[in-house]
Amino acid sequence: MLIPQLITLDKLRKQRRSEPPRRRYRRPPRALAALRNRRWWRRQLTNVAFLAAGIFSAALGLKGFLLPNGFIDGGVTGISLLVARVFGLPLPLLIVLINIPFVILGYFQIDRIFAFKTLLTILALAGVLVVITFPILTQDKLLISVFGGFFLGAGIGLAMRGGGVLDGTEILAVYLSKKTSLTIGDIILGLNILIFAVAAAVLSFETALYSILAYLSASKTIDFIIDGIEEYTGVTIVSGRSDAIRRMITEKLGRGATVYSGKRGYGVRGEVPQAVDIVFTVITRLELGRLTDEVEKIDRSAFLVMHSVKETKGGVIKKRPLH
Template sequence: MEQPLNLASNAALKRNVADYTLIVIGAFFQALSYVLFLAPYKIVPGGVYGISIVLHYVTKGVFSFMPDGLPMGATALCFNIPLMILAMKKIGLASGPKTIVTFVLISTFTDSLSYLLGNQPLVENDSFIACFYGGAILGIGVTCVFRAQSTSAGTDVLARVIANNSNLKVSNMIIVLDSLVVLLGLIVFRDWAVPLYSWFTIFVYGKIVEMFQTENPNRAVFIVSRKTQEIKELIVGKMGMRGTFLHGRGMYEGKEKEIIFTIAERKDLPRLKDEVKEIDPNAFISTMHASKDSPRPGI
């Protein structure tokens, strides 16, 4: 019995090392995008960092102790902490610890790079190059974070809170919130180039994430196991998801059994499979593409 436990713990350790390595890489790429490409050209890519870029420029010369304006990373952190607390209270957010590490690292890298490199763009006098490569590098960073089963917090978790238990789609809420942030940039900077370049950056970023994350964002998961109560505790209590018990009967032995059905986000699926196998190595798990336009199972 001790050997399977050791194997399971070693597998979990390797998975955590791989995940946190991806988080560090993803956080660095996102910070690089903000510092070298987006912020110098006042490109507002939506989200918390879009607000932070606007506040960075608005507060230049306002505070004597911060003549260059509020630091983008620290400002984003001030938004992300309350948003994260709200999300954990309202929707659970099973990826909480990794998400906290992610947005703290992005903030740290952003302010560190700003201090070391200053506010000069990597490419002078070329906003198009800046918004294109800034969006591409941002998309690569976000993809690394998603593959580590984490998020960067920000407006996406706020969108999930607003859309939770409502008829609103999370994707639509993210578009609305990010567009409001982009329009904030237009109002503050009074330059139509700001939203036009910003929306192009968001488009490039979205396409890069889509290119590297080819699967449907949601998966329908069917689990057949004799340890349904333990798996229920994992899904509902530990991962903050919902599900439904389906009643079935085996064709070979004719025995009655319960089948667990749930909808899992792509980033949560590897963790769900690993932890179900730790509870019951003989569990049968089947997945298929799914859509969450309708109410979630178990509501």
């Protein structure tokens, strides 16, 4: 048994001698470390600015529009407004108490930093509602619903861009979606339907309708704040002139492109078994019109498939971080 072991050890030594020497780990230069540190601090300051703007915007929507006129919103904020309206309890206290279970859930389901930011954001919102007095800007019910929802939705969206949450409904929806077959959208919709049904029974049907309008305004504002005009679109282009289209995307538009091999299926003249390169790129929706125009100049018969892209990372695309 000893001889085979010696032969094996000799082979291993020869292999190690033939292998190139491993590079030793070198610490990054101090200038590079300082640059990374600056970027980290810049990102943290940006997140704090987003959180502060979100808190004041949500407080304006609540105290300047919805609360003085008895309107509510969806989610935890809507529950807090409904309970405050019915039982006369202070809204800042209700916002903190009702959100605490969702913060604990976020601690275990997402991470500690997210839960800590969310808790601080909710406490800051409650403090702003107690300390700062906002003027009642209008008495028109339609304007109250639209702009109250707008400022509240802008506050929630800005807080999400800063890495926190002002409403714990999303955390509950993420948790329940893992335990059931329902999607996050289905759970949020069901919770809000229940909230507005209770509002119609306890308050009035008219108040519930105006509250639904405020909720729709808030939800659309959140989508705009998070996605913005830089919402991304994935475009798949099937064309016989794929190389020219790829060069146009990379050189003229300054975007990245991925080319993968495909095969044509059926056309207007029947089966066309022809190999073709397929170009895929991700652009903003502001660039979509220019891309289609440029593709049409190159190949009028090109086939384009477009779909929304929720998240991107890396590559040439510049994506603003939410956390």
